[in-house]
Amino acid sequence: MLASLLVLGACAAPGAHAQAQARAQAPVNDTWPQRPIRIVVPFSAGGGSDMVARAFAQSLSAQFGQPIVVENKPGAATVIGTQSVVRAVPDGHTLLLSASTSFSINPALRKQLPYDPSRDLAPIAIVARTSLALVVGQKAPWHSLCEVIAAARAHPGRIRYGTFGPGSGPHLAGEMLATAAGVRLQDVPYRSTGQLVVALANREVDLGIEVAGALAPQVQAGRMRAIAVLGSERSRVFPEVRTLAEHGLREATFEAWFALAAPAGTPPPVLDRLSRAVAVAASDAGVQSALRAQGMEPVAVGAAAFRQEAEREISRYRVEADRAGISLD
Incomplete structure (x- = not known):
């Protein structure tokens, strides 16, 4: 049957297949969405x-x-x-x-x-x-990425950062940052930005990684601090916050x-x-x-x-x- 169809297709008049295909697709194009x-x-x-x-x-x-x-x-x-x-x-x-x-x-x-x-x-x-941003809770002792990295070197594996599960963008971005900085961080999964915000406020985690815009209201309200932008350019919502490249960690740059x-x-x-x-x-x-x-x-x-x-x-x-x-x- 397949061979017969192939022969019929090969013997059809030039353009016949394209015309038949166009006729078959035209109703979809004309009526969608229904x-x-x-x-x-x-x-x-x-x-x-x-x-x-x-x-x-x-x-x-x-x-x-x-x-x-x-x-x-x-x-x-x-x-x-x-x-x-x-x-x-x-x-x-x-x-x-x-x-x-x-x-x-x-x-x-x-x-x-x-x-x-x-x-x-x-x-x-x-x-x-957009860019992802690295933030800390308002009560965290660190005010810069350099301070976070120093703390991670002093306490390997004890600095925790919130993600949206294994394999999520924030998880991979956090591991790329840790590898580039030569430190070990502990990832902790959450289901939503809201849960991550609560976890940072309660110090269940030390760091958070999320889309900059999703975190901007919390930063602007003083409930957390943005300490690094993970993209190659500064964020429109955090123009004063330096990128990883500006910190000498260009290989960890993550584009969202x-x-x-x-x-x-x-x-x-x-x-x-x-x-x-x-x-x-x-x-x-x-x-x-x-x-x-x-x-x-x-x-x-x-x-x-x-x-x-x-x-x-x-x-x-x-x-x-x-x-x-x-x-x-």
Whole structure:
């Protein structure tokens, strides 16, 4: 049967297959979306991915004429929420908006993922970039990264930092920092930014690593202090705080980004419409204002460049994980 189909395809008139494919896809392109679109965020409400999803949702809803429902599905360093999208019907009505954890960190650190992001997800666009910040609680004795590193050298493995679970961006960023500084830190997992804030206030952990904008209200209220920015450039919300590169730890720099993807098999016309809509949203003054107020920069990096960036990070993070001795399987 397969051979017969191949022969028929080869003998068809030039362009016949493309025309038939166009006819098959046209109804999808013309009628989508037919109902509300669900954007799954594999983190708790209030975190960086959630902020980005809600900022873009309003513009996308206006463009498509359908409600955009943001659904938070945290757990297992984004695996739970991401897997739910992978298993969804690929009709463009279920999307994933996540940090790079889902697209590059998990594939680099986990050999037993129940899915392959490069195979099971269709990239749409990187939609925002930001920096992670390293903070300490208001009652912590340290006021600089140098003081934290000195304390970690004096007490190996006793300085604790909050993460969102093994393999999350903050976990990997913390281990990269520890390796570059030649110290040992102890990671402690939390489910949300809110839990991390409480843990810092109660001194359950000594340090916190999160998206700068998510921590900005706590820093501005004096409940914690930002002592380093983990990206290559200073943060818009913490312009006075030095980067790791400025501390001589350029190799530990961690770039945070957020991207939109769909289940593999989503029709190309739908993916194309989503890509164009993201570009419109990224240039919308309201979206830009909302994200920049949180220390984020809206972007619209297309599917091909998105995939290439994820692949480069997977290669780098595998090396960093080996160097730091991180094993999640």
